[in-house]
Amino acid sequence: MYLTRLLYCSERNAEVDLDIEQLLYSARDYNGRSNITGALWFDGTYFVQVLEGGRQVVSETYHRIAKDPRHHSIEIVSCEMVDARLFHQWRMAYFADTADNRSLVLKYSGQDKLIPSNMSSASLLHVLAEGNLLGD
Numbered sequence: 001m002y003l004t005r006l007l008y009c010s011e012r013n014a015e016v017d018l019d020i021e022q023l024l025y026s027a028r029d030y031n032g033r034s035n036i037t038g039a040l041w042f043d044g045t046y047f048v049q050v051l052e053g054g055r056q057v058v059s060e061t062y063h064r065i066a067k068d069p070r071h072h073s074i075e076i077v078s079c080e081m082v083d084a085r086l087f088h089q090w091r092m093a094y095f096a097d098t099a100d101n102r103s104l105v106l107k108y109s110g111q112d113k114l115i116p117s118n119m120s121s122a123s124l125l126h127v128l129a130e131g132n133l134l135g136d
């Protein structure tokens with residue numbers, strides 16, 4: 001059961017209701033039971049999410065998430081075996097588009113708006129790992 005980190009990005013489906021608090025509540029419940037940790041960025045347009053855990057459970061969770069109608073255009077940015085988790089304290093940390101986080105996006109990309117297709121997987125991970133958290 002190799003430790004795996006999967007990073008994906010997607011876009012919100014504006015035609016489907018989204019209650020981010022409810023989404024986080026059920027994601028954290030499931031992740032807690034599956035030993036998944038990670039982080040979710042959401043700015044109203046884009047999602048960027050990191051899932052860490054055993055390879056099988058990360059794969060299962062990713063495929064379930066990919067079918068969720070609340071987002072579309074989902075793309076895997078990276079998926080690798082890792083020696084350690086980056087987000088081991090969080091069942092799903094949450095980052096939003098705050099002024100502090102925008103300044104961090106500017107540090108790691110060409111502009112202060114996070115555009116996943118303009119950023120490397122390393123830069124996206126830096127933003128999530130160093131960002132200002134809004135929950136556990």
Ligand SMILES: Cc1cc2nc3c(=O)[nH]c(=O)nc-3n(C[C@H](O)[C@H](O)[C@H](O)COP(=O)(O)O)c2cc1C
Nearest residue numbers: 026027028030031047049061064065068070071092
């Ligand atoms: C952007 C986004 C992130 C999500 N993150 C997780 C997650 O980390 N863990 C999880 O179990 N479900 C997550 N979900 C919810 C799943 O897609 C799914 O709704 C939930 O696991 C319930 O699945 P079920 O309806 O098949 O039981 C996420 C959904 C979206 C749209």
